[in-house]
Amino acid sequence: MNTRIGRRQAFFLAVGLVLGQADAHAQVVFPTRPITMIVGWPAGGPADNVARVIAAQMSSALGQPIVIDNRPGAGGNIGSELAARSKPDGYTIMLATVASHGWNPALYSNLGYKPVEDFAPVGLINTSPGTLLVSVNSPYKTVGDLVEAARKQPGKLNYGSGGVGSSQHMAAAMFKKLAGIDVTHIPFKGTAPAMTELMAGRVDMIITTGAIPFVRSGKLRALAVAAHQRLPALPNVPTFEQAGVRNFYTDNWYGLAAPANTPRPILESLNAALAKALANPEVQKQFVEQGAFPSKPQSVDDFWGFVEKQMPQAAELVRSSGAKLE
Template identity: 45%
Template sequence: MISLPFRTRRSRTRASRPQPGLRVTWFAAAIVAAVVPFAATPARAQSYPDRPITMVVAFAPGGSTSIVARAVADRMSETLGQKVIIDNRPGAGGTIGTKAVAGSAPDGYTIALGYTGTLAIGPTLYSHAGYDPRKDFAPIGLIGNAPNSLVVHPSFPAKTVAELIAYAKANPGKVNFGSAGVGTASHVSGEYFANAAGIKLIHIPYKGTGPALTDLIGGHIPMAFAPIPATHSNISGGTLRALAVTSTTRIALLPDVPTISEAGLTGFDASLYYGLVAPAGTPRPIIDKLNAALREALDSDDVKKRLVADGTNVTPSTPEEYAAFIDTDEAKWSKIVKASGAKGD
């Protein structure tokens, strides 16, 4: 609807009324102005993409987000006919890179790997995160989910969750755990676990899961919460010992590893979800093209094998389904963050 300027009956004299010719010209211009952007959108989408696409991963290389992003980016590049380039932008629990994408041009050439840590945890943990997960992004689609793993150095005395809790109670404030950084899902999972178990753990933040695991394997810290895509090879190789997974059910990749819920903290669930998002305002035809490329990638045997082998359960979706999930996941983690007392600022 085109709104016209308000004029009082008194001010509308014969002299002030627009001439018929001018009225037609003004109205035609208004119609053209309203229609041209919509006419241009299909043309833009039809030629999209005509240059490389940047996929921002808001954490350092080597973590689960990079593993998942690269698995889908390689196949999407083939489908779209343009390279999908991974751009790691770590910092502030992933909020720096995520905020940058929220402020990018909504043209489909800058997208982000959406993640539980950035879209569900960060907005509550950081009072100045700088973005709203519901308003500042156009969801493209889900990729999948994976639980965190509670892993320890092989020399750590606790071999079960119950033994870990007992050890921490006997040594209050002396057990450290590493994470991908303040405000990340691995950090809040650790705070969530400590709060549920009634123990005190000292948080050691790193600039990504990769650096945290390097220090854990090197024996510089005793334990960490980390996504299974980043830990399973070390668990299999014996350089890390898995005490539990943070989902409510065991996973096929590690069938002998119990859940934290099984270990006595009933109902404990800290699964992580991955997806793709674009800046709000990205034209729907472009979102649809990206969603189709993502779904094709997730349907390919090669990508499925890469993700499943790293412990990720593939769950493709529509943009609408992912939008609804972001809303639900943020509401859940907001409560957990507030209950844990964790702060990112």
């Protein structure tokens, strides 16, 4: 009897070990198929450019392609809602931004997702200050020129944005308040069409990220950057502080998030791939040339701590800027 019980216990122990090894193996083997990265902004804009740079490098690290799925609209909310409802298996992630996890909860009374509860953290990609841009044929050569013209003719000048609640909208709303000017908001369905109209001279100005290639190619003129120090990529362009507009800084950021309840080992795998991508000198060079500051590798918990800390600050920016849904 004792021998029979012993054999039975040994059998179940062996089965348990096999199942445990299979479970551990299942956790390690990720990914086994392509991953979708939802971007709540149109192709060709600053957010899309960041997503494509990081997706390409993470694909190499993970051994599976990361496919960009642009879902523009409602200040990034359409993409965020889709990501929040996706299966939490690691095969759908999203490009999180200061809009999706900062401004929008304060701008929209009926947000279709909860920025913290509906998501799980992956990691921070970079931070990027906005640059005030005008057409190369614009009569405004300095921030002072633009401010003076706006004060003389309130409401006549306009600014473009990628839509209500976009980083361009929020930055310009704060600029209006700090400079004491009245300029009209013209929202577009994404940054790319806004930039096209700016270069054509049908929009007077825009404050955005990722536009340095347009400046270097001579298509746009940069008047100031909303940073504490000049950008290495634009050493001759002053900060707003240096240009006479005090306390104007924008801390736009990009990161990666997954649907809530995505298993921790999968989040860690994605985080490790992101860290490897950010360590790539070519990626760092591309981000610096875009006017961004690449993030140092950090844990998933550190990233979520950053997100939760900046949310009340983003909400205060919405309140103090006077930005409203239009």
